[in-house]
Amino acid sequence: MERQNSSPPGHCRFAIPKKGRLYEKVLEMLKGAGIEFRREPRLDVAMCIGLPITLVFLPAADIAKYVGDGDVDIGITGLDVVQESMVEVDHIMDLGFGKCKLCVQAPKASEIKDVSELAGGRIVTSFPDLTKSFFKKYDEEKGVTTKVNFVSGSVEAACGLGLADAVVDLVETGTTMRAAGLEVVHDILETQTILIANPHSTHQDMVDLLKRRIEGYITATKYVMIIYNVSTELLEKAVQITPGKRSPTITSLDDKGFKSVSSLVLKKEMSQKMDALHDIGATDILCLNLSNSRM
Numbered sequence: 583m584e585r586q587n588s589s590p591p592g593h594c595r596f597a598i599p600k601k602g603r604l605y606e607k608v609l610e611m612l613k614g615a616g617i618e619f620r621r622e623p624r625l626d627v628a629m630c631i632g633l634p635i636t637l638v639f640l641p642a643a644d645i646a647k648y649v650g651d652g653d654v655d656i657g658i659t660g661l662d663v664v665q666e667s668m669v670e671v672d673h674i675m676d677l678g679f680g681k682c683k684l685c686v687q688a689p690k691a692s693e694i695k696d697v698s699e700l701a702g703g704r705i706v707t708s709f710p711d712l713t714k715s716f717f718k719k720y721d722e723e724k725g726v727t728t729k730v731n732f733v734s735g736s737v738e739a740a741c742g743l744g745l746a747d748a749v750v751d752l753v754e755t756g757t758t759m760r761a762a763g764l765e766v767v768h769d770i771l772e773t774q775t776i777l778i779a780n781p782h783s784t785h786q787d788m789v790d791l792l793k794r795r796i797e798g799y800i801t802a803t804k805y806v807m808i809i810y811n812v813s814t815e816l817l818e819k820a821v822q823i824t825p826g827k828r829s830p831t832i833t834s835l836d837d838k839g840f841k842s843v844s845s846l847v848l849k850k851e852m853s854q855k856m857d858a859l860h861d862i863g864a865t866d867i868l869c870l871n872l873s874n875s876r877m
Contacts (some may be wrong), residue, residue, distance in 0.1 A: 589627060589636035594785035596792070597648055597657035600626065600639035604775055607679050608658055614802070614874065615795040635788060643708075646671060646778065655783040656792060662752065662773040666709045671778040674793050678800060680775035681754075684709060686716075687764040688748040689741050697768035702726030703747035706733055706740035713750045716770050738762040794876065802872035805846045810859055810867040817841055823858045827877065 589595050598612070599605045612619075619637050621628035628637045638654055645659040650669025662684050664671060686705075688694045701720035707713045710732045717728040733740065738758055740746040752773070753759055753766060777796065779789045805827070812820045820843060821830055830845035843864075847855045856867050 589638070590629070590634075593629075593634050593636040594656065594783075594788035595636050595638050595654040596630075597638045597640045597645045597654040597659075599642040599645070599658065602642060604642055604658070604660075604680055607775070611677065611796065611799060614799040615792075616799075616874065617792070617795065633788070633791075635792075649778050649780050652780050652782060654780070655785045656777065656779045656789055658775060658777055660773050661776050662709065662712070662771055664776065664778060665771065666712050668711060670781060672781050674777040674779050674789065675797065677775040677777060677796070680773075682752045682773060683766075683769050684712065684750065684771040684773060685753045685766045686748055686750050686768040686770065687738070687753070687759055688767050690763055690765045692747075694748070694767050698723070700748050700767070701728055704729045704731065704745070705748055705750055706731050706737055706746035707750035708732065708734060708737055709750055712770060716750075738764060795874075798875045798877070801875045801877055804849060805872060805875075806849050806852050807844060807870045807872060808847050808852070808855060808859075808867065809842065809844045809870065810864045811835065811840050811842050812859075812862075812864040813840055814838075816863050817843075819862050820859060820864055821845075823862070824855060 598608050617633065618631040619628040620631065626639045630637060640648060642659050643663055645657040646664040646667035646669055648654045649657040650667065650671050658677065660680060686697050686700065688700065694700065698720045701717055701724050705713055705717070705728055707730060710730050713730045721728055731746070737749045737751040739762065740749050741764065742762060748767065749764070750770065759765070777793065783789060808824055810820070817832070824830055824843065824845035824847055826845040830843050833842040835842055852869050856869065859867050
């Protein structure tokens with residue numbers, strides 16, 4: 583008999599964050615990509631509907647290690663977590679959210695302008711391996727040893743409490759950093775949420791399927807389909823405005839003097855494209871949202 587909180591034999595195991603800032607974004611993306619599941623209360627696994635995939639809900643900080651060790655086949659976590667975990671994984675694709683920077687931050691009052699001034703000092707961080715690696719060259723140049731202390735949260739409070747000369751932490755908007763009286767001295771890493779896989783997974787078919795579905799959803803969130811009618815005399819001008827992702831689809835109408843054009847345009851450019859088409863004389867201009875795609 584299968585245990586309730588386990589993955590059936592032969593299933594591809596897919597780790598996703600169980601809570602935190604990435605959780606809701608990941609759930610929205612999976613829904614858009616057509617990956618449906620049922621999760622029982624207080625269980626950390628869920629079976630996907632119609633796919634031989636088991637979702638495993640894990641702390642985001644642990645996912646890279648589980649994927650690297652082969653305990654799960656594929657996972658979603660931050661690039662910063664992957665590099666801190668120092669494991670071998672395949673970077674399948676960037677997911678475009680959770681963007682931030684891992685930075686060295688020091689009290690604004692200390693007026694530190696060069697990060698090398700902190701070599702040999704006390705650094706508090708949730709990323710000890712990346713921090714040690716970053717300060718290694720400065721330590722070697724100065725013949726000192728930077729003391730790196732690990733904390734799991736509230737890193738920004740360390741300087742104010744007198745526990746550190748600086749911290750290494752993620753910065754998204756900078757609000758928390760500024761409230762703690764800190765400023766960025768040096769950027770270590772630009773990071774975002776990524777899809778990773780174990781390089782030795784026996785479920786490459788599912789890895790490819792998940793990548794294809796997620797790519798389709800991401801494309802659908804970035805583009806709209808614009809459809810309009812235009813006279814044959816103005817067709818060339820219209821196509822210059824809406825060249826499409828590859829090329830527009832042009833269809834003949836019963837009125838031989840007109841064509842119907844369908845083209846993908848970036849969602850952020852939708853209004854200006856509609857205005858430009860109207861200005862050259864296109865008519866019946868419609869924009870349709872996409873739910874998913876395959877390109």
